[in-house]
Amino acid sequence: MTSDDLMRAAGAAWCDQHGKWECSKQSKRSQSRCHGLAIRGTAACRTHAGVSTAVAKAKGEALSAWRAVPGRQDVSPAEAVMAMLQMSWARVHIYAGLLEQQLAEADPSRGVGYGEGLVGHTFSASPSVGVYESGEAVRGLAKLEAEERDRCVRYARVAHDMGIADREIRLAEAQGALLAGAISRILDALDLTAAQRSLVPTVVPGILLEVAGGAS
Incomplete structure (x- = not known):
């Protein structure tokens, strides 16, 4: 779409x-x-x-994502926000687990220190010097996890502002955590290489949305 x-x-x-x-x-x-x-x-x-611009944007984001799922054109704003909250909660858990594993596997001998899983070097080049270290930047997975946490909080706030009961919000979060746990156990059992694990943040979000679309 x-x-x-x-x-x-x-x-x-x-x-x-x-x-x-x-x-x-x-x-x-x-x-x-x-x-x-x-x-x-x-x-x-x-x-x-x-509603506030932040709430309206979050509702629009949820509806846009949900309408992109085949066969889910008639979803209500409340359904979309709750479904996206559940999916976002699951992604937060998955990304956090991958980040923890990346941090645990960091090699201090490389000189970056124990923050290797969070921060990496940036490089530049010049004709006279060649390639040289120019600074540091937050690694992609760390940035992705932080952005997803912010998105999850935004969906929870929107759900609350829409008058959705706290019990339903907690239920969506719990379901997301269960789904994330199942996916994490599957990934662990597959014993993926570092290159394969790096594809998880790209592949998982779309599949989670498809699963939610089929289950609703």
Whole structure:
């Protein structure tokens, strides 16, 4: 499903004049359709979303991801947010486990120290010096895990702001943790190489979403 398909499914209005997906709500000032930029995955702009911009963006993100699953076009915002919370919680556990393993396997003798699993060197090159160490940067998996934690917190906050009961939120988190545990045990049993483990953050998210789509 393309970005245009997602916005069309959300009910946003395409404006040929401005060449963008716009809010479908009526403007009180002009008494005509609002021409504000629609938040991705929704049919409203920041003014007409009815919630904070952060909440509206998170809802739109969840709906966009969920509508991309074949056969899941009719999902409600609450269903989408809860499903994405569950999937995000599972990814946090999986990424954290991979990061812990990467950190445990770090080789201090390489000179990077015990933070090798979290921070790596960056390199530059010049004709006179050749390749040289130019600084440090957070490794991809560490960044991915941190971003997923932030996303998980955002979904939980959105679920709370939407009035979804704490019990349902905790249940979604528990289900996500169980799913993550099962996947982690499978990965451990397969005894993957470092190169194969590096593919997990790329492969797992899409499969988790497909599993949730089929189970709902």
